[in-house]
Amino acid sequence: MTRMTMIEAIRSAMDVAMETDPNVVVFGEDVGYFGGVFRCTHGLQKKFGSQRCFDAPISESGIIGAAIGMAVYGLRPCVEIQFADYVYPGYDQLASEAARIRYRSAGDFTVPMTVRMPTGGGIFGGQTHSQSPEALFAHVCGLKTVIPSNPYDAKGLLIASIEDDDPVMFLEPKRLYNGPFDGHHDQPVTPWKKHELGEVPDGHYTVPLGKAAIRREGNDVTVLAYGTMVHVALAAAEETGVDAEVIDLRTILPLDLEAIEASVRKTGRCVIVVEATKTCGFSAELMAVVMEGCFHHLEAPVIRVTGWDTPYPHAHEWDYFPGPRRVGAALKKVMEHG
Amino acid sequence: MSKTKGEHGPLSLFVPEPECRPGDHPDFSEMLIPKAGEARKPPVDVDPMEIHDLAYSVIRVLNKKHEAVGPWANELSDEDLLEGLRHMMTLRAFDARMFMAQRQGKTSFYMQALGEEAVACAFRKAMRKGDMNFPTYRQQGLLIAGGYSIHKMMNQIYSNELDPVKGRQLPVMYSSKEDGYFTISGNLATQFIQAVGWAMASAIKGDTKIAAGWIGEGSTAENDFHSALVFASTYKPPVVLNVVNNQWAISTFQGIARGNAATFASRGLGFGIPSLRVDGNDYLAVYAVAQWAIDRARRNLGPTLIEFVTYRAGAHSTSDDPTGYRPKDESSTWPLGDPIERLKQHLILRGQWSEERHTQAKAEIESEILQAQKKAEEHGTLHNGPHVPSGTMFEDVYKEPPIHLIRQRQEAGL
Numbered sequence: 001m002t003r004m005t006m007i008e009a010i011r012s013a014m015d016v017a018m019e020t021d022p023n024v025v026v027f028g029e030d031v032g033y034f035g036g037v038f039r040c041t042h043g044l045q046k047k048f049g050s051q052r053c054f055d056a057p058i059s060e061s062g063i064i065g066a067a068i069g070m071a072v073y074g075l076r077p078c079v080e081i082q083f084a085d086y087v088y089p090g091y092d093q094l095a096s097e098a099a100r101i102r103y104r105s106a107g108d109f110t111v112p113m114t115v116r117m118p119t120g121g122g123i124f125g126g127q128t129h130s131q132s133p134e135a136l137f138a139h140v141c142g143l144k145t146v147i148p149s150n151p152y153d154a155k156g157l158l159i160a161s162i163e164d165d166d167p168v169m170f171l172e173p174k175r176l177y178n179g180p181f182d183g184h185h186d187q188p189v190t191p192w193k194k195h196e197l198g199e200v201p202d203g204h205y206t207v208p209l210g211k212a213a214i215r216r217e218g219n220d221v222t223v224l225a226y227g228t229m230v231h232v233a234l235a236a237a238e239e240t241g242v243d244a245e246v247i248d249l250r251t252i253l254p255l256d257l258e259a260i261e262a263s264v265r266k267t268g269r270c271v272i273v274v275e276a277t278k279t280c281g282f283s284a285e286l287m288a289v290v291m292e293g294c295f296h297h298l299e300a301p302v303i304r305v306t307g308w309d310t311p312y313p314h315a316h317e318w319d320y321f322p323g324p325r326r327v328g329a330a331l332k333k334v335m336e337h338g
Numbered sequence: 339m340s341k342t343k344g345e346h347g348p349l350s351l352f353v354p355e356p357e358c359r360p361g362d363h364p365d366f367s368e369m370l371i372p373k374a375g376e377a378r379k380p381p382v383d384v385d386p387m388e389i390h391d392l393a394y395s396v397i398r399v400l401n402k403k404h405e406a407v408g409p410w411a412n413e414l415s416d417e418d419l420l421e422g423l424r425h426m427m428t429l430r431a432f433d434a435r436m437f438m439a440q441r442q443g444k445t446s447f448y449m450q451a452l453g454e455e456a457v458a459c460a461f462r463k464a465m466r467k468g469d470m471n472f473p474t475y476r477q478q479g480l481l482i483a484g485g486y487s488i489h490k491m492m493n494q495i496y497s498n499e500l501d502p503v504k505g506r507q508l509p510v511m512y513s514s515k516e517d518g519y520f521t522i523s524g525n526l527a528t529q530f531i532q533a534v535g536w537a538m539a540s541a542i543k544g545d546t547k548i549a550a551g552w553i554g555e556g557s558t559a560e561n562d563f564h565s566a567l568v569f570a571s572t573y574k575p576p577v578v579l580n581v582v583n584n585q586w587a588i589s590t591f592q593g594i595a596r597g598n599a600a601t602f603a604s605r606g607l608g609f610g611i612p613s614l615r616v617d618g619n620d621y622l623a624v625y626a627v628a629q630w631a632i633d634r635a636r637r638n639l640g641p642t643l644i645e646f647v648t649y650r651a652g653a654h655s656t657s658d659d660p661t662g663y664r665p666k667d668e669s670s671t672w673p674l675g676d677p678i679e680r681l682k683q684h685l686i687l688r689g690q691w692s693e694e695r696h697t698q699a700k701a702e703i704e705s706e707i708l709q710a711q712k713k714a715e716e717h718g719t720l721h722n723g724p725h726v727p728s729g730t731m732f733e734d735v736y737k738e739p740p741i742h743l744i745r746q747r748q749e750a751g752l
Contacts, residue, residue, distance in 0.1 A: 025542060051542050057572055062531055062565030069472075069535020069549075072520065075542065089561070096525045097532070103734045105513035105521035106503045110737070141735050165737045210740060254740030 003193040004200040006177045009151035010040045010116070013158035014078060016204050018048050021076060024162055026053045028063055028080030028116075037082055038118060038177060060090035064115060068098050071113040071167075078162050081117040084171060085131045090115075098167040099142030114161045114168045119147070120228050120275050121312050121321055122175035122185065130312035132227075132276035137169040138253040138285065144168045144209055145253045149176065149230040150197035153250055156207030164209060173227035181228060182235035183323035210254035214263070218245035221269035221334050224260060224286050226252060229273040229322065236327035242335055244271075252282055260286075261293040268299040269337075271330045275322060278306040300337030303330045354593035360661060364668040370394075371673055374401035374620075375408025382634045386612040393603040393613040396647055399622040404683040410626040414463075416690045422463060422621050423685060424699065425483040426455040426678045431703045432478075432488055433652075435711060436495055440509075440656045444719040445495050447509050451476050453619070453651025453669065454584050456677035459483040460624035461580065464632050465518065465550065472520045472533035473552045475510050476582065486517050489710040497725060498718030504726040504734075527553055527560035530579065534566045534641075537575035541638070548576040548635040555602050555645075556587025559595045563605075567643070571609035574640030578631040579606070581643065582618065584650035589663035606643030618648030619677040622684070647674065728752045 004012065018024045026044055028036070032055035035042030045053040056063045060081055067077040081087045087094075098111045121130030137145040144166055148154040154172065161168035175181045179189035180197070192198030216234055220243040223233040230248045237244040245263050249256065264270050270290050274283040283304045290302050305322045313320050357365050377397040380389050399411045406412060414422070433450040440448040451458065458479025465471075471480050481491060490502060494512055497505040503513055503521075513521035520536075523529055533551030540547045553563060558581055570577055581602045585592050596602060606613030612634070616627040624646065631642035649672040653660050685691035718724040729752035732743050739747070 023543075025539075057565075057568050059565045059568055061561055062569050065528065065531030065562060065565060066535030066538060066569050069532035069537070070539040070542075072532065073470075073536045073539035073543075075539045092525065093528060093531075093562075097523060097528050101521060102737070104503060104507050104511065104523075105515075106506065107734050108502075108513045108515045109521050144736070254736075255742065257741050257745075 001199050002202055003198045004151045005192045005198070006151045006154050006172065007038060007040055009155040009200045010158055010172060011042060011044070012200065012202070013155040013162070014041065014044060015047070017078065017159055017162040018044065018052060020204060023075045024052070024078060025070065025075055026078050027056045029056055029058055029082045031055060031080050036080060038174065040116070041080065060086055061093055064090035064093040064098070067113045067115070068093060068101070068111055071111040072101070072109050076112050076162055078114040078116065081115060083129050084117040084119040084133050085128045087117055087133065091136070094137070094143060094167070095140045099140045102166065103142060110165055111167045112165045114158070114170055116170045116172060118174035119171040120173045120175055121317060122181060122228065124314065124317055126314040127311040132307070134171055134252055135276060135280065135282040135285070138282055142167070143253065144251065145171065146209060146251050147171045147173065147227040148250060149173070149227055149248050150180065150195070151192050151200050152197045153207050153213070155200050156205050157209065157250060159204065160206040160209050163206065168209070171227070175228050176231070180231045183232040183321065184235065185318055207250070209251045210256055212250055212256035212259040213248045214245060215248045216244065216246040218243040218267065220244060220267055221271055221331060222247060222263040222267045223271050223273060224249060225273040226250065227275065229275055232322065232324050232327055233273050236324040236331055239324060240328045240331050242331040244331060255289065257289060257293065260289060264290055264294040265297040268297050269334045270298070270302045271327070271334055272302065272304045273322060273327050274304070274306045276307055277309045278304060279309050281306060300334045303334050305330045354598055356591035356593065356664070358665050358668065360663065360665055362665050364665045364671040366671065366673045369673060370396065372396050372398065374398040375411065377408065377410065379409035379630070382630060382637065383639055384612065386607070386610050389612060390607055393607055393615055394601055396615050396617050397623050397627055398617040398620055399626060400620045400680050400684055404680065404687045406622050406684060410623055413626050413629060414622060416688060418463065419621070419681065419685055420690060422459060423678065423681050423691070424703070425459040425479065426621070426681065427700060428488070428703050428707070429455045429459060429479045429482045430678060431700070431707050432482065432491070435707050436492070437656065439495070439711070443721060444715070445497070445509050446720055447656055448495065449475050449510050449655045450652040451479055453672070453676065454582065454648040455479055456621040456624050456681070457582055457618045457646045457648055460621045461550065461628040463625055464628035468518070468547045470518050470520060470536055470547065470549045471552065472529035472536070472549065473522060474526070474529070474554055474582070475522055475524070476554070477552050478510060478512070481512060481514070481517060481519055484517050486514060486519070488707065489713055492711060492714035493717060496714055496719045498714065499724045499726055500717045501726060504730050506731070526557035527562040530566040531562045531569060533579070534569045534575060534577050537577035537635070538569070538573050541573070541575045546636065548578065548632060550578045550580060552580045552582065554587060555581055555583035555592050556590060556595045558602055558605065567606060567609045567611065570641040571611055576635035576638065577641045578628070578635060579611070579641055579643045581645045582648065583645050584648045586650050586654070586660070586664065588654045588658060601645060603643060603645035611641050611643050613643040613645070615645045615647060617674055618646030619674040619680060621677060621681045649674065
């Protein structure tokens with residue numbers, strides 16, 4: 001067992017996957033010799049050679065399109081998109097191709113591909129380095145979408161994603177790379193090395209896709225969150241004293257409907273916390289899921305806390321980011337009913 | 339500032355127009371058509387810088403007298419050529435039959451390869467088992483020349499109970515890994531970069547297989563064409579990048595994708611990719627150029643770009659009527675002729691074929707296709723069924739159905 005940052009855990013996942021299966025290849029912009037702008041692939045080219053880890057041209061449609069071809073051949077490519085904000089040129093290859101190749105060929109061809117990308121804000125990245133586009137993937141049937149919240153899960157989920165026989169979008173909350181950021185931007189972040197979920201086995205293990213984790217058990221309200229917002233929700237629960245059950249969804253598609261329904265039926269209240277914009281965001285889907293599955297158990301209207309429906313601003317980052325103050329207010333408000 | 343404006347006058351936008359529109363007399367006099375046999379044949383390891391001329395010329399083998407001439411000739415035996423003729427005749431007869439089936443309401447849609455049969459049929463002949471095509475919707479000749487069952491193709495077209503893709507795809511969107519035929523997207527150009535990725539994988543694994551990407555001249559304007567050329571030039575994988583220039587993208591003439599400046603083949607030159615232009619209605623020339631490019635790929639010499647100059651003699655699809663945008667008789671004045679007629683005449687000249695044998699072969703092929711059609715229709719047509727059971731629509735979205743799909747299937751009662 002070693003204490004790792006999320007970057008080290010992600011790197012370790014690729015290292016283990018490449019050792020386990022010679023068909024795993026890693027490429028993307030700056031990922032080869034240099035090891036990635038966030039250093040997630042550092043050392044992989046040196047260890048596995050440039051046939052298995054290499055730099056790609058600045059062409060997201062090319063990276064994803066080529067990875068699809070490789071996956072169709074029988075490799076398991078794990079490619080990096082430098083920021084989730086840059087994925088859109090490759091979106092056609094994801095939505096029209098990767099997602100449907102198994103279906104349209106009736107299983108004749110498959111795409112065991114993983115597309116990694118740093119997501120979310122909190123780093124003063126402005127509107128081109130802070131977006132959370134997960135709803136655009138979750139809306140496409142045929143893709144799986146994974147968003148870890150800590151190093152242990154990041155490694156186990158990434159190995160599971162690479163070994164999965166379907167295309168997986170793997171979104172890495174970049175504000176969590178070095179520690180469990182809880183939204184208190186004016187306070188230092190505890191490094192992962194001092195957090196129990198920074199404890200990561202060195203070898204091979206998986207965390208199954210489609211299974212949520214309860215991060216804090218509670219009886220009064222269910223908080224549905226993933227990625228950075230898990231830590232914001234935990235902080236808000238501690239600070240308000242509301243006995244919240246915080247569920248870390250980990251995979252938004254497949255979504256762990258049973259875990260959501262069991263918790264909301266128990267607590268009778270629900271707050272949904274998502275960093276992405278509100279309208280048609282994944283928070284809307286979560287709300288619909290709760291309404292469809294738990295309406296008769298609800299004692300209060302479900303509340304969403306999300307990013308505002310604006311582009312991600314630069315200077316006004318902390319007025320945009322759904323931090324613990326807003327989440328705390330929502331927890332108190334949902335408790336006022338009944 | 340005002341003086342400058344006065345000197346040059348106001349700006350205006352250039353929008354290319356084809357030479358002829360409906361009502362005009364078709365005119366291909368501006369088209370460059372070198373004599374058959376004129377184009378040189380470089381060694382496969384040639385420096386791409388030394389063969390720029392071949393991206394602007396047209397490699398041709400069959401001349402007006404139906405002789406095979408020049409350095410690209412004499413690569414195929416009599417048997418090969420007879421087989422090639424049969425493939426093209428089968429494809430044309432198959433297309434005609436399925437076009438009619440659509441008109442009879444047995445399926446929703448069809449796309450013919452009329453006039454461009456030589457491109458896919460001759461290219462397929464140069465490939466080996468295990469190689470992979472990433473085709474568009476007009477390369478059904480790859481399947482027919484590869485010996486794929488036309489009965490199976492019809493099952494797909496009818497979306498019937500034996501449809502290999504279970505009624506999920508529009509007609510002609512075939513898929514067969516076994517036969518080196520990647521599932522057709524229906525979106526344009528996406529497969530071009532995928533072919534490059536597949537070939538990169540073959541190289542990474544130290545395999546011996548090669549890939550062929552296919553694209554129409556119109557969709558070379560898509561970004562996937564350009565990313566394919568970038569990746570192909572960077573990693574030099576064993577891929578042949580085929581541009582089928584059949585002059586028309588639905589109603590849009592080739593000049594809209596190309597401008598009036600250059601050829602589609604010449605797009606490869608800036609990437610340092612050897613780029614050839616070939617008479618796409620000349621079975622022998624298509625085969626020779628395909629063989630050259632495949633040989634390069636197999637020897638790890640990297641990608642080749644080929645532009646096949648041909649003509650879409652039929653409509654774009656059963657939903658299209660070309661008389662609305664091009665002269666009615668343009669097809670019959672196409673200067674590179676008809677691929678079946680040209681190979682037929684060449685075989686007659688070789689003493690291997692005759693008008694009588696041709697008529698007889700045509701009748702035999704039509705009868706075989708009719709038999710296959712009857713057999714396919716016993717298993718259903720689009721509107722009358724039977725189809726694969728509806729519940730299967732929930733399968734293959736993922737390898738294992740997630741909980742939300744299991745619930746939706748229950749809700750649907752399927």
